[in-house]
Amino acid sequence: MQRYFVEPEAIQGQTVTITGDDVKHIVRVLRMEAGERVIVCDGIGHAFCVELTDLGQDRVLGQIVEQLTDQVETAVKITLAQGLPKGDKMDMIVQKGTEVGISRFIPLEMARCIVQYDQKKEQKRRERWQKIAKEAAEQAHRTLVPSVAVGMTFERLMNSLDGFDLVIVPYEGEKARGLREVLSERPDVEQICMVIGPEGGITEKEIATALAMGAIPVTLGSRILRTETAGLVAAACICYQFGEMGG
Amino acid sequence: MQRYFVEPEAIQGQTVTITGDDVKHIVRVLRMEAGERVIVCDGIGHAFCVELTDLGQDRVLGQIVEQLTDQVETAVKITLAQGLPKGDKMDMIVQKGTEVGISRFIPLEMARCIVQYDQKKEQKRRERWQKIAKEAAEQAHRTLVPSVAVGMTFERLMNSLDGFDLVIVPYEGEKARGLREVLSERPDVEQICMVIGPEGGITEKEIATALAMGAIPVTLGSRILRTETAGLVAAACICYQFGEMGG
Structure with missing residues (x-):
């Protein structure tokens, strides 16, 4: 129907x-x-x-x-804070992320973003992403339209993590602690935030800030994922861990 | 480097x-x-x-x-048999699938494919996909370049499943058996084949054939994934299950 x-x-x-x-x-x-x-x-x-x-x-x-009354929405709510990527990659991230089950997108201004966040263009871009989220939600048979937040700086996000039970930062420099280990230790989480760096990655300074604010750097394995792939893959793994990907 | x-x-x-x-x-x-x-x-x-x-x-x-001697390649080998999608979606599937860890792609001619498989154009398209796989493998720091097979019909694939330990078919009509259940029961698998239908999905006849050949229909959860998303997401979940996504 x-x-x-x-x-x-x-x-x-x-x-x-x-x-x-x-x-x-x-x-x-x-x-x-x-x-x-x-x-x-x-x-x-x-x-x-x-x-x-x-x-x-x-x-x-x-x-x-x-x-x-079908339960389409995930019990665990996933927020993707995405370092702003080049070109129209954010379109794809919002579309595919909505399919997988992400609840909220935050466009993030980070040190190595090539595209600078443009306040003037912001409203228009956000409307575009919100429309993509709505269409993807319809197509995926979701009952919730993920929200696309107003873009913010990495520092501002780090100062507003109170609402999350768990903040993970997939990071190439993290070799030991894997996503599965972290998720297995926290079966009780309800609100997860993933912070994904832009094409150039996350700086050491940003990782230090994230650590200080209680975020957990994790590895997603030894294959290096592009910025537009990492969030989608991590979201799929989170859904899988919590039995949301076909129990 | x-x-x-x-x-x-x-x-x-x-x-x-x-x-x-x-x-x-x-x-x-x-x-x-x-x-x-x-x-x-x-x-x-x-x-x-x-x-x-x-x-x-x-x-x-x-x-x-x-x-x-870094172990970059997954122990479990994943083949994606992809019902041929429209436009240039197969480019994205090969690129992102290579990042996640897929080892082999098989372009598949299925009943509901909108694009008919064109023998004349085939060689050129396959070269293109193989090039995309090589570049994505370099970028992802893989040591193996996934192969892109010559396209084949669904029937032909169903008659050449001998090499696989497990063949899964994500299918909207399957409500009970989830991917996680199937993978958990088979910790020993080494060669997995995933069969993903094109935009229009898999026909009941194809599902019946797959079942007869020992393939297992699974659900990927209650959100409906687009054809170009399903293989990538299922591959990520397989890698996660087998500790290949940051154990």
Whole structure:
């Protein structure tokens, strides 16, 4: 069944109002009619089977038939703080990371970022990434749309780690402590943050800061992963460890 | 240190001969001189520290200083049989799959492939994918260049599974048996084949054939992964399970 995300406010009692681009998709692309059903998610974890009742040019109305209770979202919540990569790599990171199960993306300004974070362009880029996250969430049948945070500096992130139970930093210089060892020791974690360096990697100074703030450098094995691959792979391993990748 | 792959024949006794595009890279791009060192891999699992002795326009000679014994390659060998995806997605699959640790790629013609396998274009595409695998292997510090097989039909693959200890087929229709369960039951496997369907998925008929040939359908969890993401994610989980992702 076709899936759409709406804002939580678009669901009032049993009535759902779909607006924006999705109207065109329902009415013109799929040419759906009253009586047909779609799945509507509110983006914060709830999914409903909805029967369409009124299809207009600007909005589509529907009635909730039932709430869906499949557990699609991971119990452990994963945040990817990604050192800003070159070109359009962040698009791919947001798309694939959403598929795997990441809940939140933080674009990170780090010492070796080649692309400098541009305050002027920021709003536009963030909107773009948020749209990619929404589309990927629909495609992956998620009920939560991962959020893309406003970009921040590495230092600022390091000073706002309170909400996380575990902060890991995959780092080429770490040879001993593996991801599996760290995760196995912490079966209770609920909020994990992964910090991934940009193309040039993480500086020793950044690692020292991270260590001082309680983050744990880990190795992801002896093969060197590109910046756009590391977060995705680490997220897959975290999901696997916590039984979220097909128990 | 810079890394290069050569054919095994390019290493004779202690002397290494580098030819092709890498000569330009060493001589013109990096402007290296005699006495400088690089890492040379033979692509079948051996790596050497090599001191350059003679730099020409067509070939660079060097002497082996020592063999490197770091274990970069995974003990378990992973083959990805990938239902041919649209556009240039296979490029990304080969690049990222090489980083994660896949040893062999098989482009697979399946019932729901949108792109038909083109015998005429085949040689050229395979050369392209093989080049991507070599470059990704260098970047990932692997000592083995994954091979890209000649494309084959799903039926032909199903009749040539003898060499594998375990054949898994991530399948949306499989709800019960998870990847972790299957891998946990088989700690002894050495050769794993993953069969990934194209955009449209695997047909029920293909699943029936796979089952009959001893392959095991598995779920990768409740989030639906795109075809270009599934193999990469499953490979990461296999490496994680076998302690290859930072034990």
